[in-house]
Amino acid sequence: MKNKKLGRLYNDGEIVIKQGEQGDCLYVIQDGKVEIIDESGEKEIRLAELGETEFFGEMGLFEKDVRSCTVRALGDAKIMTIDKRNFYKTIQKDPTLAYRLLEKMSNRLRDTNKKLRNQ
Amino acid sequence: MVYNNSENLVLEDGSNIAVIGGGPAGSFFSYFALEFSERFGLEINVDIIEAKDFNCIGPSGCNHCGGIVSESLIQALSAEGIVLPSNVIHRGIESYTLHLEQGTTVIETPVHEQRIASMFRGSGPRGSTGDDELSFDNYLLDLCREKGANIISGRVIEAENNNDGVILKTKEGTEKKYDLVVGAVGLNLKALQLFKNLSPSFKPPQTTKTHICEFHLGEKIIDEYFGDSMHVFLLDLPNIKFGALIPKGQYVTMVLLGSDINKQIVSAFLNAKPVRDCFPAHMDIESIMPCQCYPTINVQGAKSAFGDRMILIGDSASSKLFKNGIGAAYITAKAAAKTAIFEGVSENDFRKHYQPACSDLDRDNMVGKFIFTVTTIIQKSPLLKKGLLSMVIKEQTKANHKRLMSSMLWDTFTGSAPYTDILKRTLNPMFSINFFGHTLKRIFNGSNNK
Numbered sequence: 001m002k003n004k005k006l007g008r009l010y011n012d013g014e015i016v017i018k019q020g021e022q023g024d025c026l027y028v029i030q031d032g033k034v035e036i037i038d039e040s041g042e043k044e045i046r047l048a049e050l051g052e053t054e055f056f057g058e059m060g061l062f063e064k065d066v067r068s069c070t071v072r073a074l075g076d077a078k079i080m081t082i083d084k085r086n087f088y089k090t091i092q093k094d095p096t097l098a099y100r101l102l103e104k105m106s107n108r109l110r111d112t113n114k115k116l117r118n119q
Numbered sequence: 120m121v122y123n124n125s126e127n128l129v130l131e132d133g134s135n136i137a138v139i140g141g142g143p144a145g146s147f148f149s150y151f152a153l154e155f156s157e158r159f160g161l162e163i164n165v166d167i168i169e170a171k172d173f174n175c176i177g178p179s180g181c182n183h184c185g186g187i188v189s190e191s192l193i194q195a196l197s198a199e200g201i202v203l204p205s206n207v208i209h210r211g212i213e214s215y216t217l218h219l220e221q222g223t224t225v226i227e228t229p230v231h232e233q234r235i236a237s238m239f240r241g242s243g244p245r246g247s248t249g250d251d252e253l254s255f256d257n258y259l260l261d262l263c264r265e266k267g268a269n270i271i272s273g274r275v276i277e278a279e280n281n282n283d284g285v286i287l288k289t290k291e292g293t294e295k296k297y298d299l300v301v302g303a304v305g306l307n308l309k310a311l312q313l314f315k316n317l318s319p320s321f322k323p324p325q326t327t328k329t330h331i332c333e334f335h336l337g338e339k340i341i342d343e344y345f346g347d348s349m350h351v352f353l354l355d356l357p358n359i360k361f362g363a364l365i366p367k368g369q370y371v372t373m374v375l376l377g378s379d380i381n382k383q384i385v386s387a388f389l390n391a392k393p394v395r396d397c398f399p400a401h402m403d404i405e406s407i408m409p410c411q412c413y414p415t416i417n418v419q420g421a422k423s424a425f426g427d428r429m430i431l432i433g434d435s436a437s438s439k440l441f442k443n444g445i446g447a448a449y450i451t452a453k454a455a456a457k458t459a460i461f462e463g464v465s466e467n468d469f470r471k472h473y474q475p476a477c478s479d480l481d482r483d484n485m486v487g488k489f490i491f492t493v494t495t496i497i498q499k500s501p502l503l504k505k506g507l508l509s510m511v512i513k514e515q516t517k518a519n520h521k522r523l524m525s526s527m528l529w530d531t532f533t534g535s536a537p538y539t540d541i542l543k544r545t546l547n548p549m550f551s552i553n554f555f556g557h558t559l560k561r562i563f564n565g566s567n568n569k
């Protein structure tokens with residue numbers, strides 16, 4: 001059956017965002033999975049795997065810095081971008097739109113703390 | 120219900136909310152009221168009372184609409200964590216094909232990804248098999264059910280103010296008292312009258328007649344003739360401000376918006392050459408029309424759409440003129456849910472915290488009316504239409520060319536941007552210079568051709 005999910009199709013292994021590059025939009029996975037990879041060392045380290053409805057690239061909304069990780073499609077994935085300007089304009093009118101973003105960022109911080117504690 | 124001062128009523132644990140109408144506005148309100156109350160640590164009960172069964176195939180299960188979910192709404196829902204499932208999306212739209220008597224051009228999505236969905240509000244037109252495809256309205260109701268709302272099948276026929284609540288009676292014989300009643304009844308006149316009885320200062324929205332019909336063409340023909348493009352028409356025909364053919368699974372939906380659309384206007388549109396040319400030659404398109412209707416659309420927002428313990432949302436209050444009514448329902452429903460949970464449910468709370476959302480839409484619609492007046496002038500002028508077409512074609516074919524007209528038309532057709540933003544962009548001197556430059560070129564070329 002034709003995949004009618006919205007967004008852009010990324011094939012297995014295709015790079016969605018590249019560590020070190022500039023970027024200013026948020027990505028929401030509509031279908032499939034992606035893996036988050038740290039490429040700063042000699043060997044790449046897989047940091048996380050994200051699935052449908054989850055987002056990534058949020059740092060690009062708040063910081064002017066380059067992308068901190070690479071994100072790659074894990075199998076075919078459909079991904080939608082939310083551009084920074086639209087997002088800010090909407091949040092300006094409806095701050096509750098940021099609840100989920102804050103909740104997820106807080107979850108991710110908790111996970112990172114846990115990992116640091118276990119090292 | 121707690122009174123925190125003489126005029127402020129607030130919800131407390133155990134408060135009961137009735138949402139009359141389970142269309143997009145009713146579902147969005149219920150979803151966000153339950154979401155916010157959970158974050159806030161408040162336990163409320165939400166009953167959604169809906170008269171239709173969206174599982175029914177044909178008009179009885181349908182909330183008559185073109186079925187386009189706009190780019191801005193899709194993005195907002197994605198940010199909320201609501202991703203439309205594959206069986207609700209009947210096609211992802213990636214371009215608009217603009218048809219004029221003078222020619223045709225395609226306006227591609229500015230971002231090269233599908234951000235617009237076409238769907239059915241019910242379970243499809245008369246005669247459809249339904250298959251594994253899901254109605255959009257049912258999908259939203261399912262989300263509310265998962266959040267904890269009770270979906271009640273029934274029609275509310277009486278609403279009566281009581282000292283500390285509102286009593287609702289249904290045709291099915293039930294009677295219950297609520298702390299807050301939310302009117303998400305669309306443009307149903309009888310249901311709107313119930314709210315007028317609760318709050319005499321409420322003035323229902325003004326409406327006009329539109330037209331929708333479906334053509335059963337099959338997926339193969341649709342792929343070949345329509346593709347993933349919504350076809351829009353700017354033709355010199357009376358009363359029609361906007362005509363569109365929207366591809367979906369096995370069907371193409373035709374939508375005509377304007378003023379008081381009737382049978383003669385529909386027939387003139389169907390027989391117009393640019394419309395006929397979209398279909399396979401010699402096809403008797405009127406014989407493949409299983410469903411057609413003349414629903415009304417909100418063209419001027421309601422006045423005083425709230426009172427103590429009652430509020431109207433979606434089409435029953437304010438919408439977006441001719442576009443993105445579901446997106447407007449999301450805005451008003453969410454504003455109402457925020458007010459009810461975080462502020463209170465008195466007339467004053469709604470005036471202070473909810474009314475601004477409706478006023479924003481109403482103000483923007485005034486600009487929208489102006490834009491549609493200008494569009495009507497263009498629609499009637501072959502020369503201006505040639506200029507417009509030539510400008511869009513140039514923008515679409517030249518890489519890195521500033522897409523002034525294309526982006527203006529894209530946002531007008533998709534309904535994603537406020538009309539005020541669109542107007543601001545057309546005030547850019549480069550826009551007028553380009554447009555008149557292209558139009559003058561057509562005059563010059565025209566006289567040369569003679």
Ligand SMILES: Cc1cc2nc3c(=O)[nH]c(=O)nc-3n(C[C@H](O)[C@H](O)[C@H](O)COP(=O)(O)OP(=O)(O)OC[C@H]3O[C@@H](n4cnc5c(N)ncnc54)[C@H](O)[C@@H]3O)c2cc1C
Pocket residue numbers: 139140141142143144145168169170171182183184185186187188189273274275276303304305306307310329330331374375414415416432433434435438442443444445446448
């Ligand atoms: C021709 C046309 C084309 C359109 N195309 C689009 C489009 O492509 N995209 C878009 O975004 N918008 C479109 N719209 C606008 C869109 O349909 C509305 O803005 C949207 O449906 C509003 O949602 P709502 O929930 O407020 O009302 P509705 O969708 O009308 O829902 C109201 C619900 O209340 C129920 N109800 C009414 N009275 C009672 C009662 N007494 N008891 C119980 N239940 C009751 C009804 O059964 C119904 O389910 C179009 C409109 C028209 C007329």
